[in-house]
Amino acid sequence: MPKIIEGKLTGTGKRFAIVAARFNDFITDKLVGGAVDALVRSG
Numbered sequence: 001m002p003k004i005i006e007g008k009l010t011g012t013g014k015r016f017a018i019v020a021a022r023f024n025d026f027i028t029d030k031l032v033g034g035a036v037d038a039l040v041r042s043g
Contacts, residue, residue: 012043 005037018035 010043011039 008010016039018039020032022028
C-alpha cells in the first residue's frame, strides 16, 4: 500500500523570485506567466 503524504500549498508570508532570460522571450514570457499564476493562486 502506498504511503500518502499531504500538505498545504500555501505561500503566505513567503517571498519568491522568478528569473528568466531575455533570449527566446516567446517561450519565457509564457513560463513566467505560468509561474506568477501558480504563486498567486498559492497565496
